[in-house]
Amino acid sequence: MSKQQAPNTTGIGTADLQWHSDETPYSPRFDDIYYAPTHGAEESTHVFLEGINAPACWQQRPHYTLAETGFGTGLNFLLTLDLWLATAPAHGRLHYIAVEAYPMDQAALARAHAPFAWLAPHSAALVQAWPPAVAGFHQRSLAQGRVTLTLLFGPAASMLAQLSATVDGWYLDGFAPSRNPEMWSDTLFAQLSRLSRLGTRLASFTVAGTVKRGLRAQGFTLHKAPGFGQKRECLRGVLENPLPHKPNIPPWYAPPQRSEPVSSVAIIGAGIAGAACAYACRRAGLQVTLFERHAQPGAEASGNPSGLFSPRLTAGVSLDGRFHAAAYFHALDLYAQLAQHTPEIYHPGRGLLQMAESEADVQRLQQALFHSAWPPQHAQWWDAATASQQLGTPLPRGGLWHAQAGALNPSVLCAALLADVTAHYQTEIVRLAPQPEGWTLHTAQRHYGTFDAVVIAAGATAPLLYPEAEIPNTAVQGQLSILPAANPLNQHALVFGGYLTPPYQDEQGQLCQVLGSTYRPWDDLSDCSWSECQPEAHQLVWQQLNETLPQLGQQWLGPARQGRAALRAAMKDHFPLFGPLINPSAYRTNYATLYQGKRVSLAKPAVYIDGLYLIGGLGSRGLLTAPLFGACMAALLSGGPLPLEADLWCAVHPARLLVRSLKKPPL
Numbered sequence: 310m311s312k313q314q315a316p317n318t319t320g321i322g323t324a325d326l327q328w329h330s331d332e333t334p335y336s337p338r339f340d341d342i343y344y345a346p347t348h349g350a351e352e353s354t355h356v357f358l359e360g361i362n363a364p365a366c367w368q369q370r371p372h373y374t375l376a377e378t379g380f381g382t383g384l385n386f387l388l389t390l391d392l393w394l395a396t397a398p399a400h401g402r403l404h405y406i407a408v409e410a411y412p413m414d415q416a417a418l419a420r421a422h423a424p425f426a427w428l429a430p431h432s433a434a435l436v437q438a439w440p441p442a443v444a445g446f447h448q449r450s451l452a453q454g455r456v457t458l459t460l461l462f463g464p465a466a467s468m469l470a471q472l473s474a475t476v477d478g479w480y481l482d483g484f485a486p487s488r489n490p491e492m493w494s495d496t497l498f499a500q501l502s503r504l505s506r507l508g509t510r511l512a513s514f515t516v517a518g519t520v521k522r523g524l525r526a527q528g529f530t531l532h533k534a535p536g537f538g539q540k541r542e543c544l545r546g547v548l549e550n551p552l553p554h555k556p557n558i559p560p561w562y563a564p565p566q567r568s569e570p571v572s573s574v575a576i577i578g579a580g581i582a583g584a585a586c587a588y589a590c591r592r593a594g595l596q597v598t599l600f601e602r603h604a605q606p607g608a609e610a611s612g613n614p615s616g617l618f619s620p621r622l623t624a625g626v627s628l629d630g631r632f633h634a635a636a637y638f639h640a641l642d643l644y645a646q647l648a649q650h651t652p653e654i655y656h657p658g659r660g661l662l663q664m665a666e667s668e669a670d671v672q673r674l675q676q677a678l679f680h681s682a683w684p685p686q687h688a689q690w691w692d693a694a695t696a697s698q699q700l701g702t703p704l705p706r707g708g709l710w711h712a713q714a715g716a717l718n719p720s721v722l723c724a725a726l727l728a729d730v731t732a733h734y735q736t737e738i739v740r741l742a743p744q745p746e747g748w749t750l751h752t753a754q755r756h757y758g759t760f761d762a763v764v765i766a767a768g769a770t771a772p773l774l775y776p777e778a779e780i781p782n783t784a785v786q787g788q789l790s791i792l793p794a795a796n797p798l799n800q801h802a803l804v805f806g807g808y809l810t811p812p813y814q815d816e817q818g819q820l821c822q823v824l825g826s827t828y829r830p831w832d833d834l835s836d837c838s839w840s841e842c843q844p845e846a847h848q849l850v851w852q853q854l855n856e857t858l859p860q861l862g863q864q865w866l867g868p869a870r871q872g873r874a875a876l877r878a879a880m881k882d883h884f885p886l887f888g889p890l891i892n893p894s895a896y897r898t899n900y901a902t903l904y905q906g907k908r909v910s911l912a913k914p915a916v917y918i919d920g921l922y923l924i925g926g927l928g929s930r931g932l933l934t935a936p937l938f939g940a941c942m943a944a945l946l947s948g949g950p951l952p953l954e955a956d957l958w959c960a961v962h963p964a965r966l967l968v969r970s971l972k973k974p975p976l
């Protein structure tokens with residue numbers, strides 16, 4: 310992108326990189342170099358790592374959170390990772406957060422790391438995990454889960470305003486204040502201070518007066534240290550006088566503050582929500598025990614023989630679009646990693662076409678593509694001719710082609726995520742009981758625990774597990790048809806209003822395709838007939854296929870006789886449910902006058918049911934959203950940075966429907 314071009318609609322651009330003859334990476338946009346290959350590593354070590362007193366700083370603090378403005382080539386990250394792995398306590402965790410408004414691509418990163426041969430293994434891991442240049446938060450887990458890298462792609466001050474974390478050390482890097490004055494603003498300094506604690510250190514290459522004044526005004530005590538090489542000085546500082554800051558989340562959604570860290574967690578449910586949560590919590594070092602009423606994982610909604618993993622782009626930059634983008638790229642990274650060891654989960658790169666359902670839908674999808682500004686390897690437009698040719702079947706309209714999306718095997722996926730987790734199958738939890746030292750979980754015969762925390766990941770029937778929490782999801786039954794494979798769609802998946810998967814092999818070795826699916830509200834959770842397939846439902850999906858794509862439909866003689874039905878957990882506002890469970894009666898009392906527009910600063914803090922959490926309401930998109938929620942839960946319980954922007958946290962918060970109702974005047 311040239312200097313004159315506006316950033317794309319999601320607010321970020323890509324790095325416009327040039328390379329000098331000695332391989333120095335240079336940014337024409339900022340007229341500055343990223344580092345000097347001859348001494349870049351030594352300079353970074355002196356200014357930044359020594360500036361925060363590494364490695365002593367993390368030897369005293371086994372969970373260390375470091376944040377950087379201006380990730381650039383990632384050299385500071387690689388050097389930090391290298392030193393941390395060599396010197397941190399064995400049970401330690403490093404959380405590295407970095408903001409970048411103009412991310413490089415993978416090839417540029419690899420080239421920029423080439424002069425530092427001893428960092429090659431870390432560089433390879435970073436390049437492989439590197440997300441596309443899509444605005445928002447991207448968290449990646451490295452070094453067998455001991456390190457999280459949370460990349461905030463977007464302008465520094467606004468991205469940090471969305472962050473929930475407590476930072477122990479800051480690297481204030483990025484292009485010089487004279488070349489990039491927008492970044493070094495008072496708003497940025499206020500965010501640095503909000504995210505710091507008493508004693509947080511900072512290090513910077515710049516000693517510019519505006520930077521020093523801005524940091525001092527936020528309570529940092531600063532001193533100059535000798536600079537590297539020919540540079541006279543660099544900056545070091547400590548937060549000694551923290552100021553009160555307006556929180557970035559209203560009190561009724563504020564994340565819970567725990568006095569003791571969580572070490573043991575019980576998870577109820579071995580569907581995709583519970584499995585993704587267990588996987589992430591284990592990697593975060595928590596002691597995980599999972600309970601499932603069936604004999605194996607993925608036995609209810611997450612047990613379909615084939616399910617679609619498909620992104621959701623929206624026309625315009627919206628909460629919905631941003632949330633689903635974050636979820637998609639998180640899931641893609643996890644599934645690609647798992648598929649390396651368990652290829653039957655997912656075949657990266659087979660792709661999915663979301664066909665426009667009408668001419669109006671063509672406009673909507675094209676607008677969504679424009680606003681999302683996703684790179685073409687993740688989303689592009691195929692016209693009807695291209696789409697028909699690529700899928701090997703005539704299609705009336707084109708649509709969005711997602712080359713990395715496609716069909717998954719959900720129960721194999723759940724089993725892979727749970728491979729190393731202590732799990733009790735055929736164990737139905739009938740009651741949860743809070744105890745002074747944690748929670749006990751009760752079956753009809755015995756009890757388990759105590760556990761510091763419990764995560765309910767029980768799908769549509771979650772509200773039955775702890776009625777006091779008033780979990781607000783409803784249940785919607787869905788049925789899909791299983792057809793003998795007749796049109797392989799060139800191994801692509803097709804969404805056309807309904808959906809058709811590419812062929813998969815069933816347990817008898819037959820090639821089948823899934824045609825989905827129906828939606829039927831299911832009000833009575835005590836009625837367990839939801840798993841029974843109905844011929845009318847097979848007829849319904851069959852009819853939809855034949856009305857939309859008659860030539861494709863003709864390849865089968867009639868509706869399926871085989872299928873599968875399950876309950877989805879649905880929400881009125883179509884957002885999932887994630888977070889700490891609330892005490893609804895305390896909310897009704899404490900926020901009774903919310904409709905009067907009471908000042909946020911005067912409101913009481915949220916009252917939660919201590920130690921009880923939920924991942925639910927995943928609707929028709931559990932395969933898309935569960936991995937991100939798994940990582941969010943691991944962060945919430947272990948005290949790491951939340952990989953979810955503050956406004957998205959509020960949008961999925963379990964209290965939101967109640968809060969919205971309290972904001973309306975009583976009738």
Ligand SMILES: Cc1cc2nc3c(=O)[nH]c(=O)nc-3n(C[C@H](O)[C@H](O)[C@H](O)COP(=O)(O)OP(=O)(O)OC[C@H]3O[C@@H](n4cnc5c(N)ncnc54)[C@H](O)[C@@H]3O)c2cc1C
Pocket residue numbers: 577578579580581582583600601602603606607608609610611612613615616617618619736737738739766767768769770771774786787788789825826827873874875876877878924925926927928929930931932933
């Ligand atoms: C027909 C159909 C087609 C679908 N197609 C897709 C698709 O293509 N792509 C997609 O992303 N999503 C799809 N979905 C939605 C997707 O299946 C769900 O979003 C997802 O499976 C929800 O996962 P979960 O873990 O929340 O719930 P579940 O998979 O239902 O898991 C909950 C688990 O909790 C266990 N449990 C409940 N109560 C207890 C208890 N008291 N004690 C012990 N264990 C308990 C249950 O046995 C169950 O195993 C489809 C859903 C249906 C019904």
